Amino acid sequence: MSNEPRHIGHGTPMSEWIALMPGDLNDLPLGMWQIIDDGHRGFGLEGPALADFIRRSIHALMDAGAKPVCGAGKPNVWVLQTQYGSNKHEVAEAVIQEWLRQGAPTPKPWTGLWFGLPWSYLPSGRE
């Protein structure tokens, strides 16, 4: 039997949970606040295990075409964040390092960094 962690509430294996994360990107970008909450409270992860969960989640989101974005202070306007790097490995490491430097907090809902598809950060995508 696999030792893969399962979601505390749903019983879903972690790999399946991460694989389905991009399924909502057409509706809305996915926030770090949600990823961290999933790993921390959903799977009971802490420290390096939580960082690894974040890394795998970012890889899955970027594999689906998402990029780091931030809210622009008004609804439905997102700004692409290019300072984290150009590929999923660079972005994941930079994002995790930034999160660790801040003391590995669980961000407040609807704040911080998100991962969104081009429709969210390209002006043509908002039409």
Next chain:
Amino acid sequence: MAYVNPIWLEGRRRYWERHDAHRFRKPDGSEYKSYATRLIAQRQAEEEEARAAAEQEAFEQEVLALRREVKKLKLEYELWRFQQKYRPDQPRAPKGDPKGGQWTKEGGGDPGKDGRSDRLQSRDAELRRGSPRPVGTPQQNLRLDIVSVRAREAVARVQQLDPNWRPQSLTSRDSATNMDVMIRAKEAETREADARFIALSRAGQDDAYPRRDAPTTAEVLAPHGQFVGGRMPNVPETTRTLAPGQFEEIRFELMGGARRVEPGADYDGVWYRRQDGSVVGLRMSRDHGLTLEVIESNHPLVNQRFKVHQR
């Protein structure tokens, strides 16, 4: 040739000429299946059949429920029209007017707020509500039923807060005989109503109501540990889709004892803090219109990614 005892040979002949001699034939490996294998295959086939029948039954029930809902709304609308037809206090055209004595609307047919005359507005309304349904495929008819129910729910939701509100998106008048245009018109009506509802909620005219024994958010969204609604393919388990009527019931239930709190600056909607401490949001989704979602929750089942779309 080797000697064969004729008595044995006679015995073999009688053996293979018996009426049930087929039972003694050596089974062919490719076709032979043991009793257990056949039993398992039979059970699997029965289970498959039962599952397919259950799925079909659920689909038919859903279609029936939608049709019932459409019929109910049509009946309500007819009743409303009947009630609108006669009002003793409705004004009449004054003496001296060519139409003197005839029933007239308030404002005497002056152009409305949007510059259109009553005649044009009533034509629009007729096309929007009362025009006969164009011919379409069964799929188009079903789709029109669904979007009509959703539009009706959305408009009714707004009219609970603003009884005189009417949608202005009237693309159905472009082609009342084109099913696709009718469908798009209903979708536009829904979007307009949803946007209006969010605007009214932001302005503090939402329909949260006091309730002492409000159920927890988890009890509303996952009664007995089972999530409400269904799950669409390739989306997380926490993204649920509901029929418009069910969505409205859930929304109303969540409003019990809730109080509005300031949403995040980027949030396209309103947030409510509930008595159990959780925060739920109501926003306009890009693809799904009015959407309910959990913003804060300590419950392991109903987490911060839980959202409810309308079908």
